[in-house]
Amino acid sequence: QVQLQESGPGLVKPSQTLSLTCTVSGGSISSGSYYWSWIRQPAGQGLEWIGRDHTSGSTNYIPSLRSRVTMSIDRSKNQFSLKLSSVTAADTAVYYCARAQGENGWYYFDYWGQGILVTVSS
Amino acid sequence: QSVLTQPPSVSGASGQRVTVSCTGSSSNIGAGYAVHWYQQVPGTAPKLLIYDATNRPSGVPDRFSGSRSGSTASLAITGLQAEDEVVYYCQSYDNVVAHVIFGGGTKLTVL
Numbered sequence: 001q002v003q004l005q006e007s008g009p010g011l012v013k014p015s016q017t018l019s020l021t022c023t024v025s026g027g028s029i030s031s032g033s034y035y036w037s038w039i040r041q042p043a044g045q046g047l048e049w050i051g052r053d054h055t056s057g058s059t060n061y062i063p064s065l066r067s068r069v070t071m072s073i074d075r076s077k078n079q080f081s082l083k084l085s086s087v088t089a090a091d092t093a094v095y096y097c098a099r100a101q102g103e104n105g106w107y108y109f110d111y112w113g114q115g116i117l118v119t120v121s122s
Numbered sequence: 123q124s125v126l127t128q129p130p131s132v133s134g135a136s137g138q139r140v141t142v143s144c145t146g147s148s149s150n151i152g153a154g155y156a157v158h159w160y161q162q163v164p165g166t167a168p169k170l171l172i173y174d175a176t177n178r179p180s181g182v183p184d185r186f187s188g189s190r191s192g193s194t195a196s197l198a199i200t201g202l203q204a205e206d207e208v209v210y211y212c213q214s215y216d217n218v219v220a221h222v223i224f225g226g227g228t229k230l231t232v233l
Contacts, residue, residue, distance in 0.1 A: 037222075046124065047160075047168065047211055049222040062221055096167055102174075105215045107222075108158040110179065112167035 002027040004097050004113035011119050012091075018084040018118055022097030029078045030055055035100035035107055036073060036080040040093040041115075048093075052100060053080055060104075087120045094118075125150060125216055126225035133231040134202050142197040142228045144212030150223060152193035155215040159188055159197045162209045162227075171210070172197060199230070207232045 008020035022036070029036065037052040051061035053071040061069045070083040084091060094115040100107040127145040134140035144157065151157055157175045160168035170179050172188035175195055187198045195214075199206055212225040 046227045047213075047224040049224065052222075060221060063219065102156070105217075106156045106174075108156070108170060108173040108213065109160070109168070110170050110173075112169070115167050 002099065002111045004099065004111055006095060006097050006113045006116040008116060008118070010117055011121065012087055013122050014088055014120055015086055018082070018087050018091060018095075018120075020082045020095055020097070020116065020118070022080050022082075022113055024078045024080070024099070029073060029080060030075045032056065033101070035104070036071075037098045037100050037109065038071065038082045039096045039098055039109070041096070042093040050082065050084075050095075089120050092118065092120045124226040125219070125223045126212055126214060128210075128212060128225035128228045130226070131229045131231065133233055134199075135233045136202050136204065138202050139198060139200045140202060140230065141199075142210050142212075142230070144195045144197070144214075144225050146193045146195075146214060146216075148193065149218040150193075150214045150216040151190065151195055153217055155217070157188070157190055157195040158213045159186075159195075160211045160213065162211065164208070168211060202232050204232055206230055 003025045005023045012018045035052040038050040068085045073080045096115045097113040098109040099111040101110045159172040161171045162168040175190045176188045209227045211227045216223045
């Protein structure tokens, strides 16, 4: 059974960089069949897709965050990561990592991490 | 404002049937892109409920079904149970913004 687990600081100061890691167990991140994604959810609000990465090196980010987002995959550790720079209070949310299955543009998220609350505050 | 429009809330009596709509446009659902549905219990991660409009992952009861027509997709839940009283999200892809999009979510109330 595939499992994903987010980790990282729960509190980040404004203007700093949010860094999260997602550890994948029960399956190899090196499988080219999947995209590895980050999705966030502000308190009481809906889901916002942030972006996705692939072992081919192909990434895609939501335009509104593209200038601040970097995603990467570490095959040796079976992990993928998210970095979001110059954060503000508007970036406060629960961040989920998720595995996406299917062709680009058609994929769905079949496995999710439990989510990690990241608060941006001084 | 979500590109995919869902009613903020729907309700139905226990044991009855309810549908949740997800209305898009010609650049997403209407363009033929896949539609998927998730169920989210408060405080937990979303769970895949329906993929590719009509398919249920293993373990999802057949009380849940999906359909699509034109630029709209629908999730139907029959035999409503108290445990169904959570939030449902639809998801697709939009070729104008060129990324994954979610609906705003629908809170189901079981009366």
